Amino acid sequence: MFSSKYRLQTTRPSRQIPILFSILVLLATNSVADEGMWQPHQLPDLSDKLRQLGLEIDPENLSRLDQFPMNAVVSLGGCSASFVSPQGLVVTNHHCVYGSVQYNSTPENNLLEDGFLAKQLSEEIPTAPGTRVYVTEEVTDVTSAVLAGVSASTSGIDRYKSIEANRKALIAACESSGNHRCGVSSFHGGMEYFLIKRLEVRDVRLVYAPATSIGKYGGDIDNWQWPRHTGDFGFYRAYVGRDGQPAEFSDDNVPYTPASFLEVSAKGVEDGDFVMGVGYPGSTNRYRTTGEVENEFEWYYPEARGFREDLISIINENSAAGSAARIAYEGTLASLSNYAKNFQSMVESYQHSDFIDRRKQAEADLADWINADSTRAQQYAPALRQLESLIETDQAARERDLVRSYMGYATLPNTAHRLYRLAVEKQKPDVEREPGYQERDLSRFRQSMQAISRRYDETVDKATLSYLLSRYAELPEQYRSQATDSFFGISNSFDQGQVDQIIEDSYAQSSLDDEAARLAWIDSSVEDFQNSDDPLIRYAVASHAERTALELEDKELIGQFQRWRPQYMEAIIAYNRSLNQPIYADANSSLRVTFGQVRGNQPKDGLINQPFTALEGILGKDTGVDPFNAPAKQLDLIKAKQYGDYILPSLGTVPVNFLSTLDITGGNSGTATMNSKAQLVGLLFDGVYESIIGDWDFDDNKNRAISVDARYMLWVMEFMDGATNLLQEMTIVD
């Protein structure tokens, strides 16, 4: 499945450091076929193509956030979802509600195993802490406000700071109601900025989730694979106060009334039918330079995959299968291996495609176009040169940055760094603080400090730190930290035994593994930290200056990228305009529309992926062993050909999952797959293995999105779980 839960919801600090890594960068591939994650306002320009493909509603509607179907679409912060009733019923993926099912699950009442269904409102239960439903209300172009005070001569660090300050001011004003969560999203590497205002529904309840043996059927083995038979759907409900405004959980709250909702089609789609998806894709890199692509695929992905596999081994070796320690690390392991597989696919696809050759050709074509005209050359050529130079600078210390980006996997030292950072940030006025440490972030910060108790084991953490330090020690001296060298006794000659002894002693003397102790540090002052005897706190204090200095270097570079990347993107856009090709921006977790068709493909020579899988495929796959352990009742229903009204005639049975050409990525999980009338015909939840490189290079023949078919969802609801109350509440159409 798309690991949006890991990628987009995580609070892992490792994401905060290597910004330059995650903001790595391509030239526009030709906007062929079904490629494109379009901003709503672009849709009217594409209306001819949309109508030709079969869209029956007015394309104009897709550009208006206050119109159907756009106002039926919501974000869960990392997942996408849709309203499917006038009473705030929300449908998304099973893997997006999984955390809430797990949260309510006990050995005696194992909701994960049995599934959960509230037969009436009063039986609906609270979701995992922090669960939100975000309804996008406004998207405003704030480019000039964000860039206010910035000129061509502004230095990198000043540019970075100005932009951050302007962003924070816009967000603060936008959130003044107390009921909204706002963000300023950068498009085209900072060429445009949009303020996105979202209503934040804070009382979200779990309504229905099928058994994991349906909702996560195939598990990690089938992850990114076709053929697929996963019932990846689940239901939440949004609640608000009696005044209709967002409120904390209360028995007095009432279901939220959305402006519109999606009808659910029991007729569904057939091979070749028009489909579209409206959701919140997280991140893509479709306009990066050749140098960035080569670095990522030829160096970063192989190296990072090695890091992940080492970490997986270390966790497994230091926690017995089935032990409490292992259970605590299940989520970490899933994330590590999901991306190890992801990176592996990236490298395989890269090696077996002509991606880099096409990229080089596109870059050469752009340069030719720019240089063919002296005005254009004057306007754009410096950006190309400067960007290339910045990329070289960025990559110079890539070994160090890679190690830094994985250091966060050592939980206790990282916790110490974050706690001390909070104390330091709190000395500043709120608006000047680093994102993540502002008042608006503190409840999440506290939750993350609590969550460590369920995700930590001392033996594993010490072994992880030991490994990370051995990798760190391989760095040339210029890239090492004096504080770290000094604290762990590292020099150019590395003594693992000595380092391990220091780790041993530090952990023995630290109280950060105690939840109460951690939470107490949240309210402590910088002085408290500086006077502490806790070795890990002392290390955090000692290394703070160096960490901050590195961060400043990062920001200087980011600021410079913020100057040149937009100009580079302007050149690409102008070039494509000259070819009459529209350009969409890279995904950035903002609302996007993708459209295409239900269609199979040829994943490799000699093999064809059919567009639909069938109920009977579950019989063929089932072994009785997790993750291929469908409920006995389901196997019996299938053997009895109990299809109900959910048959796809050309298949002769109930379709389970289907392929389409929709252009999606992590964050699209839970996105409603809609038909030409904007009725829900499925839920997007994954892509095929060959789609993984799609974040960089969309190939119309290889990229396929996987949806759970609405007919299968309805079949499970009717025959497996008797969710008649929900079937009645939704508007099901033929």
Added chain:
Amino acid sequence: MFSSKYRLQTTRPSRQIPILFSILVLLATNSVADEGMWQPHQLPDLSDKLRQLGLEIDPENLSRLDQFPMNAVVSLGGCSASFVSPQGLVVTNHHCVYGSVQYNSTPENNLLEDGFLAKQLSEEIPTAPGTRVYVTEEVTDVTSAVLAGVSASTSGIDRYKSIEANRKALIAACESSGNHRCGVSSFHGGMEYFLIKRLEVRDVRLVYAPATSIGKYGGDIDNWQWPRHTGDFGFYRAYVGRDGQPAEFSDDNVPYTPASFLEVSAKGVEDGDFVMGVGYPGSTNRYRTTGEVENEFEWYYPEARGFREDLISIINENSAAGSAARIAYEGTLASLSNYAKNFQSMVESYQHSDFIDRRKQAEADLADWINADSTRAQQYAPALRQLESLIETDQAARERDLVRSYMGYATLPNTAHRLYRLAVEKQKPDVEREPGYQERDLSRFRQSMQAISRRYDETVDKATLSYLLSRYAELPEQYRSQATDSFFGISNSFDQGQVDQIIEDSYAQSSLDDEAARLAWIDSSVEDFQNSDDPLIRYAVASHAERTALELEDKELIGQFQRWRPQYMEAIIAYNRSLNQPIYADANSSLRVTFGQVRGNQPKDGLINQPFTALEGILGKDTGVDPFNAPAKQLDLIKAKQYGDYILPSLGTVPVNFLSTLDITGGNSGTATMNSKAQLVGLLFDGVYESIIGDWDFDDNKNRAISVDARYMLWVMEFMDGATNLLQEMTIVD
């Protein structure tokens, strides 16, 4: 690939012991679609169907061994092959000539890596010792001669002995010319016997083999898989004396002139075209009882797979990768893992099919038909009962028999047993000796004693024996051997350390690891053995009586099966005749004809196997790392679309491998896939993963044979290897 080299050419003694295992046992599935390995004499009865499917030659020809195309087909003893020129040029699979390439390969002149091509007769080189080309000349029904002296009242052991004696006499008479190798094959479990007389060409030379990176492309990873891109072809030439009779290798020999040869089609086949295969399938079990099927799939395959995986681990743990020891065991490892994968597939297919339900139904239908008529009931009902009872007896000691069947993997003790057995057998007149120990077998026996030098490592062998004895020690006392218990100090309480010490001492004092010592024992007397101090020889002598007693028990049971199985088969045949359905006999390494169509299939829900793979698929699969390391020249040729005249128009490129519905098994490797005119359009070399259970249960939707396309063979010959001499020698037609 079909591992006929391992299964049918091996001299592993483990095959000699568990006869009852390898003669495990099904009711006829309905002879639908393309199922059937037909004896040539049956073909005229099927002529309507053959013509309807598209056969253009006279079906009568397929029943006459002295007519084209039957007399162009030869056996290599474990593989099938065909003459493709009037000068004795033989084409078969690369994996069938692999041993000879390996035999001629040196670090300086690495034929495996580079391939080999003789540009003229004088450059052709000797093949591995023992390589033969067998030309089937006559097939005679000898049922009455084999059963002479046998009556209903003959005991099991007497029946076994009579049949063996009659067989040997027939063989001896048949081989009197000195130029033939004869065999008596049992059909339908002993209902019919045929004497098969084959000319034995003893001077066979290696003519051409492509590089292993073409001939074994995909290696073990792609073994049993589709899509496939393997250039699995190679060429031998048969030589005879100037008198035209078989002779040992000599410079004076001349190419053999076959009675006919196959033309090679450069036009090839297209999806849906008629194809047939004439070859030597080794063994199938399509008429076994429910009890036999359940035992095999629910007990034997899972258990035996465990044994194999344990042995693989032991070999790997006791030999460093790349060491001489590991290299010595490569063949053993390949065989162990090939069948571990085979057994795994068997179990998976069994679990996901209704095979056992259909088998039970067929058995019930047969019983109903028999009992519906009192004459029939009198004739057949006893056989059903008796067979069932025999099967129960056979399975009673299955744990012991499984251990016995794997004991041969301990090379030195097994060598001692075989050498002592030879001395014992030599005391008898030749005609009374056990098969394998007759004069006709001695040159092969000697070769196998020499071959141990290249396949043995003391550390691995001791660890293997230690493991096997630990499994042996788990047997209840009644199933253990007193001699073995006594020699290794095993009792109901097992002390691995003590056993290992005895192994250590025995190996230290034994000289059987010395080739000269082994060979000297071949000519030693029983007395020499009895006076020997070699601990392993002493163990062989001490355990001989028990081993012989067990063998007698086996033979008694085999004799009883020889009484009842034929009657059971008669019932099945009579029943099918009543339904107007012809029945083919289980494969037994005799010449068979299979016919069907070029056709893809749906291996699992949501996935389609296309019938052809394409040259470009090699680009998609290639990683540069063995086994996906096509020669750079080949990759360049493909990128340059250098197709020559070998394009399949509907594919737009050169086809590499193709699927067909032909019914084949191990031993069919190298079989010519022929078109409707009996021209060679490919070479059969493997089946898809879902075909593995086909040895028991042919499913028209799942079973697919894989051929290397003749167009790819010709393409490699022309563009990669410049084998113009062979292209000119063969008759290539459009």
